[in-house]
Amino acid sequence: MKKVIKTDWYKKAIFYQIYPRSFLDTNGDGLGDIKGIISKIPYLASLGINAVWLSPLYDSPQVDNGYDIADYCNIYPPFGTLEDAKEMFATFHKYGIRVIMDLVVNHTSDKHSWFVDAISNENSPYRDFYIIRKGKNEGELPPTNWRGFFQEPIWTRIGNTPYYYFHEFAAGQPDLNWENPKVREEVKKILKFWLDMGADGFRCDVINLISKDYSRFEKSYMNFIFTKFAAVINGPRLHEFLRELSEDVYDYYDSMTVGETVFGDLEEANKLVNPANNELNMIFNMDHINVDSWFGAKWYGKKFKLKNFRKAINKWQYGLKYGNNSLFIENHDQRRSVGRFGTDDKEYRIKSAQMLACTYFLLKGTPFIYQGQEIGMTNSDITNLEDLRDLDALNTMATIHTHLPFLRRMIRKSFFSTHRDNARTPMQWDNSINGGFSKGTPWLKVNANKDLINVKNELDNPDGIIATYKKLIELRKSSDVILEGEYHCLIKHSNSIFAYQRKLGDKEVVVFTNFKNKDVKVKLLSKYENYELYYSNYEDLDKDLMKPYEARIYIKK
Ligand code: TEU
Numbered sequence: 001m002k003k004v005i006k007t008d009w010y011k012k013a014i015f016y017q018i019y020p021r022s023f024l025d026t027n028g029d030g031l032g033d034i035k036g037i038i039s040k041i042p043y044l045a046s047l048g049i050n051a052v053w054l055s056p057l058y059d060s061p062q063v064d065n066g067y068d069i070a071d072y073c074n075i076y077p078p079f080g081t082l083e084d085a086k087e088m089f090a091t092f093h094k095y096g097i098r099v100i101m102d103l104v105v106n107h108t109s110d111k112h113s114w115f116v117d118a119i120s121n122e123n124s125p126y127r128d129f130y131i132i133r134k135g136k137n138e139g140e141l142p143p144t145n146w147r148g149f150f151q152e153p154i155w156t157r158i159g160n161t162p163y164y165y166f167h168e169f170a171a172g173q174p175d176l177n178w179e180n181p182k183v184r185e186e187v188k189k190i191l192k193f194w195l196d197m198g199a200d201g202f203r204c205d206v207i208n209l210i211s212k213d214y215s216r217f218e219k220s221y222m223n224f225i226f227t228k229f230a231a232v233i234n235g236p237r238l239h240e241f242l243r244e245l246s247e248d249v250y251d252y253y254d255s256m257t258v259g260e261t262v263f264g265d266l267e268e269a270n271k272l273v274n275p276a277n278n279e280l281n282m283i284f285n286m287d288h289i290n291v292d293s294w295f296g297a298k299w300y301g302k303k304f305k306l307k308n309f310r311k312a313i314n315k316w317q318y319g320l321k322y323g324n325n326s327l328f329i330e331n332h333d334q335r336r337s338v339g340r341f342g343t344d345d346k347e348y349r350i351k352s353a354q355m356l357a358c359t360y361f362l363l364k365g366t367p368f369i370y371q372g373q374e375i376g377m378t379n380s381d382i383t384n385l386e387d388l389r390d391l392d393a394l395n396t397m398a399t400i401h402t403h404l405p406f407l408r409r410m411i412r413k414s415f416f417s418t419h420r421d422n423a424r425t426p427m428q429w430d431n432s433i434n435g436g437f438s439k440g441t442p443w444l445k446v447n448a449n450k451d452l453i454n455v456k457n458e459l460d461n462p463d464g465i466i467a468t469y470k471k472l473i474e475l476r477k478s479s480d481v482i483l484e485g486e487y488h489c490l491i492k493h494s495n496s497i498f499a500y501q502r503k504l505g506d507k508e509v510v511v512f513t514n515f516k517n518k519d520v521k522v523k524l525l526s527k528y529e530n531y532e533l534y535y536s537n538y539e540d541l542d543k544d545l546m547k548p549y550e551a552r553i554y555i556k557k
């Protein structure tokens with residue numbers, strides 16, 4: 001095989017993220033499936049998007065909805081078959097849409113044959129695929145008392161042996177030992193398998209956790225969060241490992257990668273996406289998403305302040321030297337954006353969704369739309385723990401019940417508005433049974449507002465949210481200012497108005513959005529009176545005043 005000259009198509013990509021189990025169920029088992037995805041490709045194409053990211057489709061016990069993979073080269077049977085996947089790639093490509101898969105290789109499932117073999121005996125050839133250590137006191141205690149992202153103890157004992165295995169996420173997600181070159185060779189085989197089948201790249205799950213600093217593993221027995229972070233985040237060989245994947249695999253395909261980085265910082269990011277380093281094309285940073293929580297722990301809510309949001313946006317817009325920023329306000333781990341960031345998911349739901357769309361979509365970078373975001377889907381209306389499915393959510397609530405019972409009531413409210421199932425409720429297509437998602441019993445409760453909020457209603461509404469996204473996509477596709485222009489923040493201190501300019505030579509695109517549910521005076525607006533108004537979500541515009549959740553886009557040609 002020969003190395004290819006990359007077209008860098010990701011720079012012009014407009015992504016749509018599909019969460020397969022909640023997208024469309026075609027056989028009534030309550031789970032979305034590949035046939036459902038295929039049947040909606042014309043709809044996706046009609047939005048104007050030209051790339052999709054698919055959350056995991058691989059065979060998996062679904063402990064973490066597919067982020068626990070038992071067989072990387074097969075499809076989870078309820079989702080379909082490899083033949084279905086091939087048809088899906090081909091159909092997307094026919095519509096000019098590229099497809100990236102979710103690559104989850106920081107950990108596997110505990111049902112993966114490597115892991116099953118690894119724990120079956122100490123001499124297993126797969127023993128060193130994982131991170132296995134002897135516990136303290138002949139195994140009575142784990143090597144350390146650390147906890148992982150899902151609140152679980154980070155070490156789980158292997159049967160009644162003195163040994164423990166390491167897992168940053170659930171016990172069903174043992175971490176791979178990337179120091180072992182055989183692990184890296186297996187990962188390369190997986191990449192090739194999918195690229196050869198038709199995938200155009202990967203969204204790389206928690207990619208900055210793959211290299212660990214084992215020298216810090218015994219530093220403290222106690223669960224000091226920063227000691228643990230230093231041991232697992234941005235480890236010493238991260239850059240080297242990623243380069244190896246590029247040189248051995250990605251260089252041979254016109255593919256792209258976007259890495260999810262956990263608590264990633266700008267300095268690391270600039271190394272990861274610097275083309276000279278040949279590691280990743282883009283990364284997801286979470287700074288702007290984390291502004292309304294303490295330490296990124298979503299249920300420890302913090303009041304949203306536009307100035308913190310702006311600070312996070314500016315940091316990355318000005319600070320990322322290479323590659324492209326990934327622009328997003330939702331994904332399958334976050335609550336819905338309407339009703340968040342100071343916006344309203346009731347009276348001003350549509351205006352709010354449109355305003356947020358304008359705020360992030362024309363920034364410098366590559367935008368992502370998460371399924372349902374284009375119709376302004378709201379948080380789940382589930383109020384009982386029994387109806388939730390996400391293990392992160394359930395573990396968290398269990399931890400609070402056990403360790404912080406006195407905070408239970410207080411946290412309950414923020415918990416229900418922030419857990420991950422909020423974004424995972426079934427897609428609302430129309431006002432038929434289960435919002436058109438499934439004729440069976442959906443795996444997660446459909447929101448009761450499905451008769452009001454659904455794709456059919458949105459498509460019928462020329463002033464709706466889909467219409468806004470279409471306009472934004474059209475502008476992105478036709479404007480070199482959006483593609484290449486500089487970013488300038490126009491209003492630096494307001495806690496109501498977000499305003500920015502994209503500039504290329506004499507050409508400009510200017511965006512103003514109002515994050516408040518009231519009128520706000522904006523003197524600067526009059527400066528743009530003579531520019532062409534490309535879009536607004538209101539009819540009669542004031543010269544220097546913005547209505548609740550108003551958005552405006554001006555163009556100077
Ligand atoms: O998420 C990584 C991650 O650490 C968080 O976004 C996490 O969900 C959050 O901190 C918990 O509150 C990725 C995937 O996007 C997520 O769906 C998986 O569960 C996780 O990795 C493990 O694979």
Ligand code: CA
Pocket residue numbers: 024025026027028029030031032033078
């Ligand atoms: Ca199904």
